[in-house]
Amino acid sequence: MTQTILPRVATGDPAAVEECLRHYGGLVWSLARRFCADHAEAEDAVQEIFIAIWRNAGRFDAGRGSEATYITMIARRRLIDRYRRRSRDLDTTPLEDELVDSSSSQHVEQAEIREEAARAREQMQRLRPEERRVLELSIDHGLSQSEIAEVTEMPLGTVKTHARRGLIRLRELLGADVRAAKGGGA
Amino acid sequence: MSGPWQSAEKRLLQLLADRATFGLESEAQCELDELRRTMPDFETDSVELAAATVQLARLPAALEPLPSALEAKVRAQARVCFPPISPTGTSHGE
Numbered sequence: 628m629t630q631t632i633l634p635r636v637a638t639g640d641p642a643a644v645e646e647c648l649r650h651y652g653g654l655v656w657s658l659a660r661r662f663c664a665d666h667a668e669a670e671d672a673v674q675e676i677f678i679a680i681w682r683n684a685g686r687f688d689a690g691r692g693s694e695a696t697y698i699t700m701i702a703r704r705r706l707i708d709r710y711r712r713r714s715r716d717l718d719t720t721p722l723e724d725e726l727v728d729s730s731s732s733q734h735v736e737q738a739e740i741r742e743e744a745a746r747a748r749e750q751m752q753r754l755r756p757e758e759r760r761v762l763e764l765s766i767d768h769g770l771s772q773s774e775i776a777e778v779t780e781m782p783l784g785t786v787k788t789h790a791r792r793g794l795i796r797l798r799e800l801l802g803a804d805v806r807a808a809k810g811g812g813a
Numbered sequence: 814m815s816g817p818w819q820s821a822e823k824r825l826l827q828l829l830a831d832r833a834t835f836g837l838e839s840e841a842q843c844e845l846d847e848l849r850r851t852m853p854d855f856e857t858d859s860v861e862l863a864a865a866t867v868q869l870a871r872l873p874a875a876l877e878p879l880p881s882a883l884e885a886k887v888r889a890q891a892r893v894c895f896p897p898i899s900p901t902g903t904s905h906g907e
Contacts, residue, residue: 644891652884653876658868660877670883677887681894692862699865700858711836737876740869747870765834766864767871772835787831794830798863 633694637685644681651680651698654740658699662706662769664713672709676702692801695743710769750800758793761786821848822855829860 632650635643655676656669663669679701687697751759757779764770764778772790776783828845831837837845849857879887 639895641891641895644895645888648879648884648887648891652879652887654872656879656883657872657876670880670886673879673883674887674890678890678894681891691856691859692866696862696865696869699869700861703865703868704861707836740872740876741874744869744872747866750866751870762834762864762867763871766867787835790834791827791830794833794860794863794867795826797866798826798859801863801866802859 631689631694633680633684633687633697636681637687647680647684648677650739651695653737654695654698655680655702658702658706661767662710668709668713672706675709676705679705693743693746695740696747750797750804753800754793754796755789757781758789758796761789762793762797765790821851824848825852825855825857826860829857833860833864 632643632647636647655673659669659672659676663672680698683701687694691697751762754762760779761775761781764775765772770778772783772786775781775786779786781789825845825848828837828841828848831841832845849855
């Protein structure tokens with residue numbers, strides 16, 4: 628269930644670094660494409676994210692979540708930082724769906740990431756629908772509180788309340804899941 | 814069990830959730846920094862991990878692979894950061 632690449636990356640094992648790239652390259656690239664204004668920026672972001680992953684590999688704790696979730700967290704941090712820096716200066720346009728030369732040699736080992744994504748969707752289903760919607764609009768679509776209020780026709784304060792409650796509830800669910808997995812010996 | 818500690822923890826969680834969703838204004842960021850100083854053992858990453866879960870849940874079923882040129886650049890970076898270990902146990906390139 629849980630990958631154990633990051634602890635080996637933390638020891639400086641070059642084979643683990645290669646494995647990390649093969650396993651999580653697609654995940655990091657997909658996230659960068661969602662956040663970045665253009666292809667060149669997404670490329671820069673991916674390089675920056677991988678350096679951050681390698682630097683923070685030693686902090687990964689399998690007792691608190693999967694590697695895919697941890698890597699997504701690191702990627703989000705870098706991407707949000709970049710987004711905020713950019714939005715201070717520039718008017719952005721959405722990322723174009725341009726065709727890129729994807730690696731034919733790269734074996735995208737997606738099964739485990741798909742599994743993690745399915746687990747994440749299950750957790751999301753346990754939230755109240757309005758909490759789920761607000762979190763999706765905020766975290767995935769990057770809408771501001773007032774934009775979400777407009778889209779959902781909820782008062783501004785209610786948007787914030789749903790976002791807080793949903794995320795805090797999700798945190799509790801993840802903690803309970805990890806405890807259950809430990810108890811079950813998984 | 815309720816008391817100042819519990820309400821401070823609740824407030825810390827709220828601010829972490831705000832930061833992970835909409836970002837924080839500088840005043841709220843200062844408040845968060847202060848609360849983190851008073852609760853150094855609090856796992857602040859846990860809220861960001863929850864936000865990462867939302868992001869993971871929304872990923873498309875098929876992830877796009879890294880473009881080959883970019884993959885090569887990341888691999889080159891890795892060689893600088895993680896030089897291969899020679900048979901004698903010493904690193905190359907440093």
